Amino acid sequence: MSDLDVQLPSAFDPFAEANAEDSSVGTGSKDYVHVRIQQRNGRKSLTTVQGLKKEYSYNKILKDLKKEFCCNGTVVQDPELGQVIQLQGDQRKNVATFLDKAGIAKKESIKIHGF
Numbered sequence: 001m002s003d004l005d006v007q008l009p010s011a012f013d014p015f016a017e018a019n020a021e022d023s024s025v026g027t028g029s030k031d032y033v034h035v036r037i038q039q040r041n042g043r044k045s046l047t048t049v050q051g052l053k054k055e056y057s058y059n060k061i062l063k064d065l066k067k068e069f070c071c072n073g074t075v076v077q078d079p080e081l082g083q084v085i086q087l088q089g090d091q092r093k094n095v096a097t098f099l100d101k102a103g104i105a106k107k108e109s110i111k112i113h114g115f
Helices: 016-026 058-069 092-102
Strands: 033-039 045-050 073-078 082-088 110-112
Touching: 033 092, 045 092, 058 073, 058 082, 058 092, 092 110
Parallel strands: 033 110
Antiparallel strands: 033 045, 045 082, 073 082
16 A cells, blocks of 8 residues: 555635635734625626725715716625625626725725626
8 A cells, every 4th residue: 555655735725715714804914905896686796996095085976986987886885894885797807997096095905806
C-alpha cells in the first residue's frame, strides 16, 4: 500500500472566500461595498448595493444613481443587512464606477458579485 500513497488535491470550495470574509468582519478589518445582481423573472434583474457607510444619505445616492443610469430604484430596510439600495436592471459596473468617481467608496473596497 505504501506504493499507492497519493495525495489528492483538496476539493475546491466555492464558499471559501465568503467564509473568510465572514470571519474577518468580526475582527473589524476592511469594510467592503457589495454590488450584487438578483435574477427576477425572465430577463429582468435587480442590482443591489450593500455596505455603504451609515453617514451617507442613501436616498440622495439613490436619486443620483437613478438620474445617472435612467432606471428606477428604492432603498430597502433589511433586518440583517441594514439599508440596501435596489436598482432595476444590471447596473453592477455602472454603480461601481459611480461610487469610485463620487468618492463614496474606493475601487479596492468594492466587490462585484454575480454571474
